[in-house]
Amino acid sequence: MRMPHYIRRIQAGGVNPKPNIRVIEERAAMALVHGDNGMGHLVMKRATEIAVAKARTCGVAWVGSVFSNHAGPASLYPRMALEHGMVALYFAVGNANHLPPWGGLDMLLSTNPIAVAIPTHEEPPVVLDMATTVAAYGKVKTKVQRGETMPEGWMVDREGKALTDPKRASEGLLLPIGGYKGYGLALIFGLLAGTLNGAAMGKDVVDFNADDVTPTNTGQSICVIDPAAFGDPLEFKKRVDVVVRDLRASERMPGVERIWLPGEQSYIKRKEAERVGTPIAPALRKSLDALAVSLGISKLGEQT
């Protein structure tokens, strides 16, 4: 879905396609990675690899990025640590500000996300990946496409009144989860992922939807924990399984068919996609095909 946007920024010179990604600060359990304005995916893949290696030795490691870019779904990087049986927390500064401080009107914060992955033994891993607003901005856009109204609680207008017409979204403000609590989380995650690393945060954030040229100086942080440092890692994974199963077995509210764990639905969809292929909506397929033509490369599924 983001591919056309990524390509547009690379072609406009806003992203460096051949970055010199390098560690500029380092201690036993931390590193600061300079992304050289490369794709965030490359920067955070490197950062996560460093964090996993350091966590194996030190028990825990924290690696931040500066002069990075949008890195795709937040959960990608904690899930990399899962492959090593490790726990990971990821924080990022979003690439457009949609959130004011609580009680305010100026869009000074992004919907700064957190993603956390926790390994299990037999159950799907617990993977939380969430924005700090009730609804991510993408969900608002989907409501416009479908001609639906938004539920109360997603947005308010500049008077603080509920805004439910998604076509009026540009006049409104996204609401943080739990009111001032979500504002606090968006701020804290932004300070941890942006300000600590010397990356953009608050007023400095470049709206990468509106600007294809200016380097975003995006910041991200990943913290990796090796459960083997705390005791038998298999016993830990089995204890997580027990918690997962107890939650799933809870008595349910009327009308609720199943209790889900964070990341469980994505896990099932991904396993299904591995088996039968990844479904691509016709509109997305069309946009990717057009992109392939414009780049002079083969379309998806076309023989090269």
Add this chain to the structure above:
Amino acid sequence: MRMPHYIRRIQAGGVNPKPNIRVIEERAAMALVHGDNGMGHLVMKRATEIAVAKARTCGVAWVGSVFSNHAGPASLYPRMALEHGMVALYFAVGNANHLPPWGGLDMLLSTNPIAVAIPTHEEPPVVLDMATTVAAYGKVKTKVQRGETMPEGWMVDREGKALTDPKRASEGLLLPIGGYKGYGLALIFGLLAGTLNGAAMGKDVVDFNADDVTPTNTGQSICVIDPAAFGDPLEFKKRVDVVVRDLRASERMPGVERIWLPGEQSYIKRKEAERVGTPIAPALRKSLDALAVSLGISKLGEQT
């Protein structure tokens, strides 16, 4: 406020007043502290001191506790790290389950809190300290005392309908912030503070309001980051000041007198208390006086 409860548990043998608090697992950037069922305040003070010392060397450190107890306000420990110019994140498993999984009815989760402290140069430090439910359970109790109704969004009944009569709280469920998102956060924070350390989580949590005898095996975790590892620590603090001031200077919604930063109101109250003394409500004073009499010690303000 919690003093009578703490004393009651110590007298009943539920808490070890002379614990042998010790490190049972250790690597360069982590430690697991066995609290020997001592007061959580002692355990987490020790854990935070270890984390600060390790972060100074390794850049970051993560210290967990097992067989600890309730440790007072979550923000206490991240604020200890502030005194060393460090950033800290704290997670805890609460000592009573008030939250079901999203869509469920069984109280399998506590309102597991997060607290984060971030140092500043001239501004009050940014200190977030929050439960993962819209309202903490203590707020519900306060509504009963005052004979007030609760706003919609704090609790629902077992059919999922809004519950606004705080006297019916025992029939209801607290709502997590952002719905399933807050459920995810409560779960993740509990896995990081409890399950990772081998401490109680989920079904194992002992309700310390109802049970004075059983060791709670409370778990907490603190992660300390030294900004000096990432660059000039003074420059970092100044950058946080800039974000704080930009947020405070935001245009405000009608009727909003001031934009607050997380921890700013507590900071002002604490500074005021340092100047003129700590105000104690008459009911609390009475309960502390009764406690002093029962223990054969002098009351607050009494000459010894």
